[in-house]
Amino acid sequence: MTCTFVPPYLLARLASTGADPTLAGAGRSTLQVDARLRDQRAGAPRQPPAARTTAVSSDPAERVIRTADHTEQLPGTVARADGSPPTGDVAVDEAYDSSAQVWDLFATEFNRPSADGTGSTLTVTVHYGQDYDNAFWDGSQLVFGDGDGQVFDRFTKPMDVMAHEFAHGVTQYTAGLTYEGQSGALNESVSDVFASMTKQRALGQDAVSADWLIGEGIFLPGINAKALRSMTEPGTAYDDPRLGRDPQVGSMADYVTTTEDNGGVHLNSGIPNRAFALAAIAVGGLSWERTGKVWYDALTGGEVGADVDFAGFAAATVGSATRLFPDDSAVAGHVRAAWQQVGVIATDVAGTPAPTTPPVDVAPAEQARRLAVRRTGGFAGATRRGELDLDDDPRGPQLRQLLQRADLTTLSPGAASPDRFVYTVALDAWQLTLPEQDLTPELHEVVRIVLDDAGGVDLG
Ligand SMILES: [Zn+2]
Numbered sequence: 101m102t103c104t105f106v107p108p109y110l111l112a113r114l115a116s117t118g119a120d121p122t123l124a125g126a127g128r129s130t131l132q133v134d135a136r137l138r139d140q141r142a143g144a145p146r147q148p149p150a151a152r153t154t155a156v157s158s159d160p161a162e163r164v165i166r167t168a169d170h171t172e173q174l175p176g177t178v179a180r181a182d183g184s185p186p187t188g189d190v191a192v193d194e195a196y197d198s199s200a201q202v203w204d205l206f207a208t209e210f211n212r213p214s215a216d217g218t219g220s221t222l223t224v225t226v227h228y229g230q231d232y233d234n235a236f237w238d239g240s241q242l243v244f245g246d247g248d249g250q251v252f253d254r255f256t257k258p259m260d261v262m263a264h265e266f267a268h269g270v271t272q273y274t275a276g277l278t279y280e281g282q283s284g285a286l287n288e289s290v291s292d293v294f295a296s297m298t299k300q301r302a303l304g305q306d307a308v309s310a311d312w313l314i315g316e317g318i319f320l321p322g323i324n325a326k327a328l329r330s331m332t333e334p335g336t337a338y339d340d341p342r343l344g345r346d347p348q349v350g351s352m353a354d355y356v357t358t359t360e361d362n363g364g365v366h367l368n369s370g371i372p373n374r375a376f377a378l379a380a381i382a383v384g385g386l387s388w389e390r391t392g393k394v395w396y397d398a399l400t401g402g403e404v405g406a407d408v409d410f411a412g413f414a415a416a417t418v419g420s421a422t423r424l425f426p427d428d429s430a431v432a433g434h435v436r437a438a439w440q441q442v443g444v445i446a447t448d449v450a451g452t453p454a455p456t457t458p459p460v461d462v463a464p465a466e467q468a469r470r471l472a473v474r475r476t477g478g479f480a481g482a483t484r485r486g487e488l489d490l491d492d493d494p495r496g497p498q499l500r501q502l503l504q505r506a507d508l509t510t511l512s513p514g515a516a517s518p519d520r521f522v523y524t525v526a527l528d529a530w531q532l533t534l535p536e537q538d539l540t541p542e543l544h545e546v547v548r549i550v551l552d553d554a555g556g557v558d559l560g
Pocket residue numbers: 103104105264268288291
């Protein structure tokens with residue numbers, strides 16, 4: 101499996117940068133090494149070795165950090181063993197700390213010690229090559245370059261790069277997603293999903309407050325970039341003369357068909373990335389507690405094949421959500437709605453309006469003036485409308501309070517159900533459409549007040 105952190109198109113862009121020979125050399129040599137490694141890795145194992153089932157207790161070393169000393173020899177010499185103090189070598193110590201974070205996420209939250217699940221020691225090699233612009237999983241260990249010092253900083257610097265690469269190892273030993281086309285984009289996406297969860301967990305962030313950026317800090321100052329990828333807004337991570345513009349897509353409407361980058365695995369991964377972020381934000385709380393468990397179950401549960409496409413994986417996540425959270429059907433509803441929002445699952449209930457995505461720049465309830473509610477659907481198919489002015493109406497302050505408590509930016513519509521009502525709540529020009537079962541208690545009260553005020557039912 102080929103799992104390099106920096107997409108080949110970005111390295112190719114650097115290699116062709118005529119103005120800076122050093123930088124072009126860094127991009128070119130990284131591409132050449134990557135091509136050699138791809139050939140070596142073709143026969144990497146998909147399943148854990150059968151004889152290693154007793155390794156958990158007999159081998160106390162969880163992780164060992166090694167250095168290649170700027171050569172391309174793997175695994176290199178031991179730089180920091182498990183449990184030993186900081187070395188003063190920044191890359192070694194960063195790798196030590198970030199590998200602890202991702203190890204702990206998998207061991208504690210997903211009951212998976214090590215990538216192969218048997219407690220095997222994780223080997224991480226840093227200081228790989230010269231000006232090496234990448235990090236990768238080579239089929240049995242993790243490898244990190246120091247960057248070129250002009251565009252890319254050390255690949256050990258953002259902790260989520262480590263988690264991204266480690267997750268490629270987990271995928272290899274579980275679903276074994278073929279690194280090509282849609283299964284390849286899922287392979288990439290799953291790595292970003294666990295990378296973001298590792299970062300959020302280390303920083304103590306919930307899904308709503310997380311930045312959902314991947315590789316934040318990987319670019320040196322002077323590069324116009326937030327990160328390498330954005331999960332909530334694919335295509336917005338960078339825009340710089342040396343890098344070009346982030347080409348990731350976040351919706352099936354923009355799906356890229358190409359033969360480059362294994363069929364655009366780093367481009368189309370934005371679609372399942374965004375589905376996970378939307379689902380986690382809608383489900384709320386800590387991303388690894390519910391939505392993350394759903395994705396982990398779909399990846400490792402044996403239900404998806406190596407060549408699964410987006411729709412097949414989406415169906416597996418909805419199935420996992422239903423199975424894992426039988427008493428909380430909202431989880432499966434949010435997961436399904438997220439895949440609908442990125443266009444992977446079609447909105448399939450006839451006559452029910454497609455759920456709208458809450459825009460990020462929602463009109464805050466304190467500022468908006470016009471509040472309108474429309475109720476459609478239902479067995480009789482009647483439409484009911486109500487509208488009032490929040491500044492003039494005596495119930496304005498009460499409604500504003502309810503709307504603020506409802507926190508509209510975090511709401512996301514779940515799956516539509518036959519014959520249930522669908523509500524559209526509009527604040528000035530902004531609006532949100534939710535099926536009845538997804539209304540929060542505050543929104544229930546809001547729509548009750550506004551529709552009661554309206555009185556009659558419009559059967560048109
Ligand atoms: Zn990757």
